[in-house]
Amino acid sequence: MELEERLNDVRSRIAAAERLGGRTDGSVQLVAVSKTFDADAIRPALQAGQRIFGENRVQEGQGKWPELKSETPGIELHLIGPLQSNKAAEAVALFDVIETVDREKIARVLADEMKRQAKTPRLYVQVNTGLEPQKAGITPNDTVAFVDFCRDELGLTIEGLMCIPPADENPGPHFALLGKLAQASGVEKLSMGMSGDYETAIAFGATSVRVGSAIFGVR
Numbered sequence: 437m438e439l440e441e442r443l444n445d446v447r448s449r450i451a452a453a454e455r456l457g458g459r460t461d462g463s464v465q466l467v468a469v470s471k472t473f474d475a476d477a478i479r480p481a482l483q484a485g486q487r488i489f490g491e492n493r494v495q496e497g498q499g500k501w502p503e504l505k506s507e508t509p510g511i512e513l514h515l516i517g518p519l520q521s522n523k524a525a526e527a528v529a530l531f532d533v534i535e536t537v538d539r540e541k542i543a544r545v546l547a548d549e550m551k552r553q554a555k556t557p558r559l560y561v562q563v564n565t566g567l568e569p570q571k572a573g574i575t576p577n578d579t580v581a582f583v584d585f586c587r588d589e590l591g592l593t594i595e596g597l598m599c600i601p602p603a604d605e606n607p608g609p610h611f612a613l614l615g616k617l618a619q620a621s622g623v624e625k626l627s628m629g630m631s632g633d634y635e636t637a638i639a640f641g642a643t644s645v646r647v648g649s650a651i652f653g654v655r
């Protein structure tokens with residue numbers, strides 16, 4: 437199957453899941469996760485009209501997206517991988533949305549960089565819903581206080597929450613928990629669902645899904 441066919445398949449599955457869940461048509465955004473794929477592999481997705489992309493490494497993003505952004509207007513690039521303080525300046529410069537804010541230090545550094553560069557990428561807080569030691573993200577218990585801290589102490593607008601459920605568990609309860617935490621924190625957006633579970637995530641209220649291998653193929 438060609439990339440455009442796979443992309444269209446994902447798009448129609450999203451539309452079907454929206455209808456099934458009583459969601460407004462087009463209310464779920466597709467973030468096409470292009471990590472490990474080079475600019476030549478990404479161009480067919482741009483030709484097929486895809487404009488929202490996700491990368492998990494700042495440096496890898498810097499290697500391909502400045503060129504692709506200059507070729508095609510209207511690209512929205514999401515950082516979906518862990519962010520180190522020493523990469524915050526580059527991240528603010530390149531990304532339109534940073535989905536992985538997860539601790540006070542990185543929130544402070546981002547706030548400083550956003551002022552310095554006069555640039556305001558939209559921000560999500562990553563929540564470690566499965567309390568996995570190897571995974572980034574703030575704990576569910578600390579989420580409301582952390583969103584408050586970002587808003588009240590740093591003046592940052594947190595747009596939504598993001599999670600990556602444990603690979604070996606039923607994702608539904610994790611998606612439900614993220615939804616409850618978003619309500620409790622007063623944020624509207626939910627970034628959840630990947631190739632294996634994005635339709636389930638939509639049923640639980642996802643406003644964006646991050647889909648990689650179902651579009652670009654195996655990594």
Ligand SMILES: *Cc1c(COP(=O)(O)O)cnc(C)c1O
Nearest residue numbers: 469492516630631646647648649
């Ligand atoms: C790689 C990745 C995805 C996409 O995963 P697929 O299973 O290939 O769809 C989504 N979210 C994050 C944070 C990722 O790192």
